[in-house]
Amino acid sequence: MTTDFKTLPLIDVSPLLEKWDDPSMAQDKGVADVVRQLGQKGHGIPDSLVKEVRNIAHRYFDLPYEEKIKIKLSATTGYRGYQHVGENITKGVPDMHEAIDCYKEVKKGMYGALGETMQGSNIWPSHPPNFKKLMEEYVNLCTELSRKIMRGIALALGGSPVEFEGTRAGDPFWVLRIIGYPGVSPASGQDMPKNDIGCGAHTDYGLLTLVNQDDGITALQVKNVSGEWISAPPIPGTFVCNIGDMLKILSNGLYESTLHRVISNSPTYRVCVAYFYEPNYDAVIEPLDACVKQTGGTTRFEVAVYSKHLVSKVQTNFIY
């Protein structure tokens, strides 16, 4: 539920990580505490890796354009690869960021017609060396962590711990966006028309997002129910979590997929590595019975096929 928050809640999920696969986890006091709070800290992904992922992203974005464009994103790469500043569009306005988009592999013929647009495997830069290995390790750890957090969310929603396993998200699709926001020069004249929208207001598409952002720069903002933009500053050792559109539907609106945006007005280049935990690619998503019961017995959302939602977004996100 979106509330009139002024700061973002912070939660230690370590009790959940200990008991995540225990059949009686719902009775555990520590798990119950996490379930009550929800958010994250004590997440178990080594801080060294979290930092190294941002560090290697900086080194890639520092390369000359000719080098970066070797892995150019297009429809033929399954929307995987590099996009230059201004090529991603949100609500018709170009975003002031560059990025590498990565998706879980979709093999030829997988998911029939549903799989065609996103078919492909990731294209990785050859510089800096180790980029692929580091990002794949990071994705694996984020996937494990998200699966555990989703067990906690399932309980928080009044369901069984495994609501998000099986055909809903037992074989979760994932997205990784490695994003760079160029610094803005304070010298650029005040009368210059300047776009400080690093990323326009949007909601994320899937279940849960783990945002790994550079220290020291506040740029991400989340909209509360009163319509105010609340900053989500970087806190070392934590991820900012967004709820995605599919979890809004599953929860029948008990959880909102919160609008957020990135304002780029820092003189310093900012990196963010956003990991998106999504339903099974072909999952048919509808409100959970437990959530419908708690919200007056009426289904508030249409049934959605996750990959159709993803494809509709991806196909309108780029200038090409």
Ligand SMILES: N=C(N)NCCCC[C@H](N)C(=O)O
């Ligand atoms: N895979 C995810 N969630 N990507 C989020 C990107 C948000 C910006 C995009 N242009 C949009 O309008 O959605």
Ligand SMILES: O=C(O)CCC(=O)C(=O)O
């Ligand atoms: O840069 C950020 O902090 C967030 C990026 C974001 O919201 C996204 O890529 O979906």
Ligand SMILES: [Fe+2]
């Ligand atoms: Fe986002």
